[in-house]
Amino acid sequence: xxxIPENLVLLPDNGSALxxxxxxxxxxxxASQQGVYQQRFGFSCSTGEAWGSKSRSGDKKTPEGVYFFTxxxxxxxxxxxxxxxxxxxxxxxxxxxxxxxxxxxxxxxGTNKQLKPMDSNGCIAMNNQDILAVADHIQLHxxxxxxxxxxRLQDQQTVEQLRSxxxxxxxxxxxxxxxxxxxxxxxxxxxxxxxxxxxxxxxQTLKERAxxxxxxxxxxVEDPGIYMEKDIFVVTFDLVLTALSFSETVEKKRFFIRKxxxxxxxxxxxxxxxxxxxxxxxxxxxxxxxxxxxxxxxxFQVKTFVENWLEAWSSKDMAAYSACYSEGFFADGMxxxxxxxxxxxxxxxxxxxxxxxxxxxxxxxxxKWIVTFLQNYKASGFSAxxxxxxxxxxxEGEWKISQESWxxx
Numbered sequence: 512x513x514x515i516p517e518n519l520v521l522l523p524d525n526g527s528a529l530x531x532x533x534x535x536x537x538x539x540x541x542a543s544q545q546g547v548y549q550q551r552f553g554f555s556c557s558t559g560e561a562w563g564s565k566s567r568s569g570d571k572k573t574p575e576g577v578y579f580f581t582x583x584x585x586x587x588x589x590x591x592x593x594x595x596x597x598x599x600x601x602x603x604x605x606x607x608x609x610x611x612x613x614x615x616x617x618x619x620x621g622t623n624k625q626l627k628p629m630d631s632n633g634c635i636a637m638n639n640q641d642i643l644a645v646a647d648h649i650q651l652h653x654x655x656x657x658x659x660x661x662x663r664l665q666d667q668q669t670v671e672q673l674r675s676x677x678x679x680x681x682x683x684x685x686x687x688x689x690x691x692x693x694x695x696x697x698x699x700x701x702x703x704x705x706x707x708x709x710x711x712x713x714x715q716t717l718k719e720r721a722x723x724x725x726x727x728x729x730x731x732v733e734d735p736g737i738y739m740e741k742d743i744f745v746v747t748f749d750l751v752l753t754a755l756s757f758s759e760t761v762e763k764k765r766f767f768i769r770k771x772x773x774x775x776x777x778x779x780x781x782x783x784x785x786x787x788x789x790x791x792x793x794x795x796x797x798x799x800x801x802x803x804x805x806x807x808x809x810x811f812q813v814k815t816f817v818e819n820w821l822e823a824w825s826s827k828d829m830a831a832y833s834a835c836y837s838e839g840f841f842a843d844g845m846x847x848x849x850x851x852x853x854x855x856x857x858x859x860x861x862x863x864x865x866x867x868x869x870x871x872x873x874x875x876x877x878x879k880w881i882v883t884f885l886q887n888y889k890a891s892g893f894s895a896x897x898x899x900x901x902x903x904x905x906x907e908g909e910w911k912i913s914q915e916s917w918x919x920x
Contacts, residue, residue, distance in 0.1 A: 515548045516541065517665035518577075518657045520737035520744065521674045522548065527648040528655050528738065529619070531635055532662040533558050533573060536628040538619075538637065539662075540645050548667070551648070554641040557626050559633040564660075565602070568614035573633050574602050575658050577738045577745040578617070580651050586621075594621020595639040596646050600656060605781045606743065606767055619656060652763075655738050655745070677737050677744055677768070680775045685730050685750075688796075691715055701769060701776035710794035717800035725908060726754045726807040728800065730761075744768040744775070752799045754807045759799035810873045813880045813903050816910040817868070824866045827858040837904060837911035850915075861890040868899065879904050879913070886917065896920055 516530050522543035530539045538556040542549055558573040559565070565574035578600040586595045597620035603612050614633065621639040630636070635658070637645075648654065680699070687696040693711050700706055721728045735748040746766040752759050767779035805811065816835070823831035833851045840847040858864065868884040875881075879902055886899035902914035 513548075514664035514666050515670060516657075516662050517670060518659065518662065518739050519548065520670060520677060520739050521735060523734045523736045526654070526736060527551070527650075528657060529645065529649075530662055531556065531558070531573075531656065531658040533575070533659065534661045538635065538641075538645075540648055542648065552641070552645055554637055554645075555626060557622075557628055557630045557636040558658075559631055560629055562629075565614055565617070565633055566612045570614070571632050573631070573635060573658060574607065574612070574617060575660060576602075576604065576606070576740050576743065577655050577657050578602050578604060579653070579655055580619075580649055583646075583649070583651060589620075591623045593618070594623050594636075594642065596621050596642045598646075598649060605779045609779070653747075655736070655747075657738055657740055659740055673739075674737060677746065677775065678735065680768070681732055681735065681746060681748070681766075684777070685732055689728070689730050691718075699777055700780075701771060701778045704778050704780070706777075706780055707794075710797050713794075713797050714800065717797065717804065720804060721754055721800070721807070724804070724808055724812075726803075726812075728803065729753050731758075742770055743778075750796075752796070752803060754803045757803055757806045759802050761799045762795045809875070809880065813873055813882060813910060814871055816903065817871070817882055817884075817901065820912070821866050821868055824854070825864055827864060829855050829858060835910075835912055837906060837913040840911075840913055840915075842915045857890070861893070863891055865889040885920070 516539075518530060519528055519541055522528055522541065524543055524545060527540060527542045530541060531537075532539070536556055536558065538554050539550055540552040542551050559571045561571040563572050565572040580598040581601050582599045584593070584597045589597055597618050599616070599618045602617040603614065617633055619635040619637065619642065621642040622636045623639070626636060626638050635656075684696075684699045687699060690696070693708055697706070697708070718728055729752075731751045731753060733749040733751050735746065738745045744767075746764070746768055748764050750761040750764050752761050765781060766777050768775050769778045820832070820835040823835065829851065832854065833847075836847045836851065838847060840850065842850060845853065865888075867887045871882065871884040873880060873882050882901040882903055884899055886897060888895045897917050897919040900916045901912050903910055904913045905911070
């Protein structure tokens with residue numbers, strides 16, 4: 512059975528990772544495609560002059576752990592010591608800072624001089640042609656570089672078993688976040704890290720509103736990656752909040768997780784707010800929930816229903832059109848059957864029909880929604896414009912039109 516680095520517990524599909532073996536002074540690029548791991552490159556590299564893991568500025572050691580790239584520099588912006596390409600890492604990361612480790616400027620870069628083992632001040636140096644070869648596989652903030660004293664290979668089945676356990680733990684965390692017991696939520700965290708939960712009560716309120724609207728929230732973990740060095744797992748994923756067919760990315764999560772007995776415990780949670788989420792709300796989950804409520808609340812649902820009704824009428828889909836009406840519908844002296852029969856005859860008469868609306872007003876009145884808008888009606892050789900008024904109600908979980916009127920304008 513093929514073996515892979517034990518550090519690569521889970522690579523996202525089409526994802527890559529760099530793995531540095533300080534003992535052999537080698538760097539490898541591994542990639543995943545449809546669940547199959549493949550070593551794409553293996554090159555010589557040079558790490559810090561001093562042996563061991565970096566702990567302070569100037570110790571000439573290369574750190575050990577899981578890091579991510581924060582920037583990319585071409586040779587025209589670099590001094591000759593950095594060669595043709597350079598990628599700064601995020602050392603010191605969250606755990607380094609908490610442990611008191613310091614220093615900075617740990618990069619992976621090329622070199623214009625002869626590459627020698629353990630010949631850097633702490634960076635990982637490569638031959639210029641080699642770093643150019645791996646550069647196309649690096650995505651900033653997403654591609655990890657895992658630096659270890661010694662990289663050990665493990666059979667894929669053993670790695671997959673560990674992967675299943677970590678993913679099950681993340682799923683438990685997600686389920687606790689969807690629930691209403693914050694003690695259960697906190698139980699996923701280690702005693703050395705207490706997450707901020709001032710947002711919990713507001714989150715429960717948002718969920719209750721979504722339930723009341725008939726559009727309950729659901730959380731999903733998407734594109735997870737799991738990387739291990741010693742007893743630390745770094746887990747990355749997109750936390751996505753959904754309701755109906757709408758979704759909002761809450762955070763690009765990056766968990767630091769330790770083994771805890773037979774299970775795991777989150778020891779750090781420095782999430783990244785995704786682009787487009789307002790920084791005015793310091794709690795991204797609340798921001799995403801509020802946005803979804805706006806998209807899935809009754810007013811939005813009613814407007815979407817009316818737009819679908821307009822589309823059904825314009826496309827002469829009389830089955831869909833008829834389904835928009837309540838069995839108790841009555842207008843202009845006609846019940847639902849008479850009304851739909853009349854519209855069906857018009858649909859057969861005209862070769863095309865186009866019905867559009869704008870300037871919508873949607874108001875609630877005693878569990879009914881009054882929708883008024885400017886309607887433009889066009890058919891073969893005929894057009895009309897006026898104010899349409901619909902009374903929309905909810906019956907057995909479905910929106911229906913109970914009354915309809917039109918006034919020429």
